[in-house]
Amino acid sequence: MIKVEQLTKRFTPEKGLFDLNFDVKKGEVFGYIGPNGAGKSTTIRHLMGFMKPDTGESSINGLNCWNKSSDVQKLVGYLPGEIVFLEGMTGLRFLTLLQNMRKQTDTKKRDELIERFQLDVKTPIRKMSKGMKQKVGIIAAFMHEPEVLILDEPTSGLDPLMQRVFIDLILEEKQKNKTILMSSHSFQEIERTCDSAGMIKDGRLVALEDMHSLRSVQRRVFDVKVKNEIDVDIILQSSLQAEVTGKNSIHVTVQGNDQDFVQLLSQCEVEHLDTRPQDLEDIFMHYYDRRDVAR
Amino acid sequence: MSGHLYVAMLKSHAKMLGGFIYGAAAYLILIVWVYPSIADMKGFNDMIQALPEGMRKLVGMENGIHSLADYVAGEFYGLLFLIILMIYVILTATRLMARLVDQGSMAYLLATPFSREKIAATQAAVLLTGLALIVTFTTLSGIAASEWLISGYELDIPSFIKLNVLTFLVFSVIAAYCFLISAASNDEKKALGLSAGITLGFYMLNLAGKLSDKTEWMGNFTIFKAYDPIKMINNETNALLTGSALGITTLLLITTSVIVFKKRNLPL
Structure with a gap:
């Protein structure tokens, strides 16, 4: 459904997109991960027809994203990464304008989404908080029930509760066989919804995998605090990679061997257990390491 | 053109537009209202004649004030x-182009099935409609x-209307090159600076051209060459020729803007 072929756009020799290739099939949810400035939004701008590639092309449903951009827009719901609306309107008036421009008369889906995200649509846009704007943006992307959804960092600014509402929404749309591409810099968010993921770094696609294999290389670091020295020793002597960080507290790295970890912990008296959010750089680094070892 | 966008844009500009209309109309009414006292003032024209010629040209009173038309035009x-x-x-x-691109809200407009050409054409129509409204209300008042x-x-009402139509056409050309700059810019401040700079530059050249014989040639390089209200209201210009030349220039500039906007990369 979404196809990116040898897409190249050079801003400077170092910055831009370089020979990007990927493919999102109909009904698939594709996670597009990468650190800030890696080229996620630039790729999306090409898909939306805002930018013309130097070489290569992208297409949605067989339509070239640059030449046929207004036809492509009929199929697509888009959530920009940076949300700015027209000035001097309320949320509802803005949504109505977009609906009118799309010649859409049915407001059922829109109202349902407003209800779901508990959005006060009468608020003037300039008085909205970041989260409220994000909600308006999400509603604008979903309300015309597009075949394809392109979402640039959809959950930024949402509180955890609304993030859950959003993830449920994505899963529902997936059930309806919609094709979704969402970018994120959070692995967790992608993990819960996507079938496959692409990782981009410095404008190059460094990994393109289905979610299952990505998950298997995902490494998590647990912050464990135990009761006494003996427990520390037990953990250090185990097969797991561990590192003492303070009095009775240890960082344990778990990767695919969750079972061993649980069994190990059952032998100790655990006072406190916490996971550190994985930073993406780590996942990348490790992804390479693992592949090199496998070779 | 998108009708819905056109209406929404006009509405969101309504306050500013209203301010301009109010300001222009109120001042014109005031000026007309005080005319009798100036016309009755003996020696007013002598006083004007006593000013240096360049100065008289600058304030638009080369020949003094002989009629209401001269007075209003000047x-x-x-x-x-x-x-x-x-x-x-x-x-x-x-505001209509560069600001939306700079801030990013243009993304929403382009994410609708309307092509870039249509969005740009709509915005241009909003610009010219606003200008037409100001001129129309001013004419009426x-x-x-x-x-x-x-x-x-x-x-003389027909001549007065002719003056207003020509005024609209002259400023359409200015609006159109500002629109071209706006459509080609990613940065609102740069677009504003460039438009204002060029227009002020034209205005300066116009002033310089009037100032003395030595600088007269400068007056040929400005759009304001086509704008001489006193001659226009006294039917001393070829209104049809000037008018159609201005109209065509506007159309060409707007078309160019639409094409430029269609072809360029947008940082949205």
């Missing part, structure tokens, strides 16, 4: 109205004021 169309319209077209042209507010002085 005092209002030659000075304040010119500045009001300049500010309006520069600000609005920048000028006519109304001369008919009802003062007696004994006639305003």
